Amino acid sequence: MIKCRLSFQVLRTGLSLITVEIVQNQEDTSLFFFYRYCFQFQDYVMRCMYTITRYSPVKLHKIFIEKYKGIDMEAIKKCFSASGIFLCVGIAVSAYEVSQGPTELIQYDPSRAYEGYTLFSPMLGRNTYLIDMQGQVINMWSHPEPWVRSDAREHARLLEDGTLLRAYGSPNGQTPSALKAGLFQIVDWDGEVVWEYENPREGYSAHHDFRMIWNPKLGERTIMYITSREISHEEAIRLGVDPGLRENYASRPDGLIEIDLKGNIIWEWNISDHLVQDVNPASSNYGVIKEHPERLDPNFGTGVSGDWIHANAFDFNESLDHAVINNSTFSEFYVIDHGATFLVGDPEGSIELAAGRAGDFVYRWGNSCVYDSGECPSMTNEGMSTSNGHQQVFFSHDIQWITSR
Incomplete structure (x- = not known):
C-alpha cells in the first residue's frame, strides 16, 4: 500500500x-x-x-x-x-503565517519594477497582506472563520480610499465553486466591516473574480462579479447543446452581475443568452457558426462539459464602458458593451438588453478555430502537440485592460 x-x-x-x-x-x-x-x-x-x-x-x-x-x-x-x-x-507567505517572522526581500530591481505596493491573500491563509517594495508588511487584514473553513480562492482588492473589498465562500453556498454563494465585504484599515452583501439568488454562485467599478452612466461606484447560473439538462438541450455528446447536460454557464452599494442587482449578462449552434434547427439560436463570431458555439470540441467557459477573470474599461471576460476552456476572451445594455433606473430593462443582440460580443480574440475561422491545433494520437494552428491564447487565467502610464 x-x-x-x-x-x-x-x-x-x-x-x-x-x-x-x-x-x-x-x-x-x-x-x-x-x-x-x-x-x-x-x-x-x-x-x-x-x-x-x-x-x-x-x-x-x-x-x-x-x-x-x-x-x-x-x-x-x-x-x-x-x-x-x-x-x-x-x-x-505560508511560512510567514506560521512563524510571524520578518519577511525577506528576494530581488528588487528599481529600473524594471514600478514603485508601489503589492496586495495578496495566500490560499488557505487567514490574512490578506499589503507589502511595500522592500517586502515589509504595511498592513494585514485577518479574515473570519468562513474564509478559512471554505474552499474559497481567497481574493481581495484594495480600494482607492484605503478600504479592502474582499470575498469568500459563504456558509450558505449551494454549489461547489471558488467563492461558494459569494459573500462580499468592505472592511476599513483596521479590519472593521463597513459594508456586506451576500448573493441572494438560489442557483447562482459567484466565483473567481470581482471588482469595484465606476459606472459612467450611473455616475457612481458599483460592484461587478463573475457568477455561474445553474441550468437543467432540458434547458441546455433547448439551447442547442448536442444531446449526442453527453447523457447529462446540467450546466453552469458563466456571466457577470453588477450590484449597487445598496445590494440591488442593476445589470446582468450570461453567456447562455449569446449562443449559436448548428445542431438543433428548432432553436432560435440555430445558425452557421462561421457567420456569427459574436456568439459562442457551446458544442465546440468533442467533450462538452457543464462548465461552458470557465471564466477566471474579467476587467472593466470605464472610458469605453466595456467589460472583458476570459474563457479558459476555449482559450479566448470576449468584450461586452456594458454601456449599450445599461439603463439607469431600469434593472429589468438592462438585463433584457444584455440578454439580446446588444449583449453579443463586441470583440473576441484568442482562438479563431472555435468559430470556424482559423486552423485548429493538431496533435498526435498520443496527445503530443504538432501545431498550434491559429490559436493565440492557451488556457488563460487572467484578462486585463492595458492603460497608458
Whole structure:
C-alpha cells in the first residue's frame, strides 16, 4: 500500500522547506501543508509556479526520480491524485503565517519594477497582506472563520480610499465553486466591516473574480462579479447543446452581475443568452457558426462539459464602458458593451438588453478555430502537440485592460 506524506520546516529566513515522502505499508500520518497555485502532478514530479522555491522544477524532477526510481510510479501518481493535493514547495507567505517572522526581500530591481505596493491573500491563509517594495508588511487584514473553513480562492482588492473589498465562500453556498454563494465585504484599515452583501439568488454562485467599478452612466461606484447560473439538462438541450455528446447536460454557464452599494442587482449578462449552434434547427439560436463570431458555439470540441467557459477573470474599461471576460476552456476572451445594455433606473430593462443582440460580443480574440475561422491545433494520437494552428491564447487565467502610464 502506497501513501503520501508531506512534512515541512519553517526556516529563520521565512522560507519553508518542504519534504515529500512516499510511504509503503505504513499507517496514515496527518498531513500539514500549505499550497499556493501549482500545476497538477505531472510527469510524476511537482512543478510549481512560485519563483522563490529553493529548487527549480528541473532539479526537483532529478531529485524525485533519483530517490524514488525503484517505486511504482503509477501508484505514486494515483496516490497524489486520490488525495486531491496540489503541492507547491518553498512558500514564504505560508511560512510567514506560521512563524510571524520578518519577511525577506528576494530581488528588487528599481529600473524594471514600478514603485508601489503589492496586495495578496495566500490560499488557505487567514490574512490578506499589503507589502511595500522592500517586502515589509504595511498592513494585514485577518479574515473570519468562513474564509478559512471554505474552499474559497481567497481574493481581495484594495480600494482607492484605503478600504479592502474582499470575498469568500459563504456558509450558505449551494454549489461547489471558488467563492461558494459569494459573500462580499468592505472592511476599513483596521479590519472593521463597513459594508456586506451576500448573493441572494438560489442557483447562482459567484466565483473567481470581482471588482469595484465606476459606472459612467450611473455616475457612481458599483460592484461587478463573475457568477455561474445553474441550468437543467432540458434547458441546455433547448439551447442547442448536442444531446449526442453527453447523457447529462446540467450546466453552469458563466456571466457577470453588477450590484449597487445598496445590494440591488442593476445589470446582468450570461453567456447562455449569446449562443449559436448548428445542431438543433428548432432553436432560435440555430445558425452557421462561421457567420456569427459574436456568439459562442457551446458544442465546440468533442467533450462538452457543464462548465461552458470557465471564466477566471474579467476587467472593466470605464472610458469605453466595456467589460472583458476570459474563457479558459476555449482559450479566448470576449468584450461586452456594458454601456449599450445599461439603463439607469431600469434593472429589468438592462438585463433584457444584455440578454439580446446588444449583449453579443463586441470583440473576441484568442482562438479563431472555435468559430470556424482559423486552423485548429493538431496533435498526435498520443496527445503530443504538432501545431498550434491559429490559436493565440492557451488556457488563460487572467484578462486585463492595458492603460497608458
